[in-house]
Amino acid sequence: MRDASPAWGVVRAFMRSRCGVMLAEDQHYLLDARLGPLAREFRFPSVEAFVAAACGPSSEERLRRAVVDAMTTHETTFFRDRPFWKVLEEVIIPSFKTSGKRAIRVWSAACSTGQEPYSLAMLLEELWPAGAAASEIIATDVSEIALDKAREGSFTQLEVNRGLSTGKLVRFFEQNTLSYRVKESIRKRITFKADNLLSPTPGPKDCDLVMCRNVLIYFDENDRQQVQRRLRSSVITGGQLGFGATEMSSQGVPMGGGWYRPR
């Protein structure tokens, strides 16, 4: 294993400024593990040469995107963290139905390859079909490569085996040769777009629900506070914020399962 090199410092600074992700100095093994394959793919003679080309001030956007994609974590599953979805299923969605709402607007922030917004779209369709058809789900991520996969909505057998019940698989997916694709009727309910959580511009406005899970752990405290303020400003009065199971929020009153009502 190599020692920390100047190239690792360049990558850390790039990721910090590009998307706020904090990489530790002692994670320098990621240089070869994550960027080595990219250096070969883009035909650079070394990882250092690739980093210089991809993370410099005048680098090509496609190289910058490849670095962001390689250095961010895409681990996600359908219906990840059962308590989160249980509260949504048993408390939050029923409350929308009884409140007389006709539709909701949701922001799924840092959606990675789309399992979270697709899970929500399926659950809404099962529990509240009339509301689901009129509702809007905006799903964002900093990685364009992850978003391309999310938009496609195709998942491998290993991916659909994680978290997705047989009933939902049969109802909401169509089978291709080697994959399962979310049906058009569900795909069209989600708008995928690129977003940097640290962007100075506001996120989607007037959302009933904002979900941002298992990503704040990668930010330092200042950036975490900034992201939480930005997420909170997207929630309408009476709306809710959903975080990961291990991510405590000081931004609201806990409702269980990682859900908070903003103060």
Add this chain to the structure above:
Amino acid sequence: MIALVVDDSMALRLVHKRMLEAAGWEVRTAKDGEDAITQLDAMPVCHLVMTDWHMPVMDGIELVKRIRQHPRYASVPVLMVTSEAGLSAIQEAIAAGATEVLMKPYTAEALVERVEEVTHA
């Protein structure tokens, strides 16, 4: 919680037994559907049947049909694990009475998640 693992492959019986035991289950095993029915008749309690599809003597589809008519175990959750891939195969297993279907290959995490789901553990 007691589970009955049904598979004609001794290796897979052992693998699945160990996966479930690691998740806190007490596990019995059977080598085919007929053996499973014999064991169920003798078991005082069973909370889960996890069965392969393709087996000699009595396959998983016939087993689940028989379980659904069993005097004591008609409502026991049945998780069918299979190398049959595809939505039509899943529908066939569900129509026969399986609670859930898990397609091979799968990870140990996926198996335990699905077991928890069908047993509401």
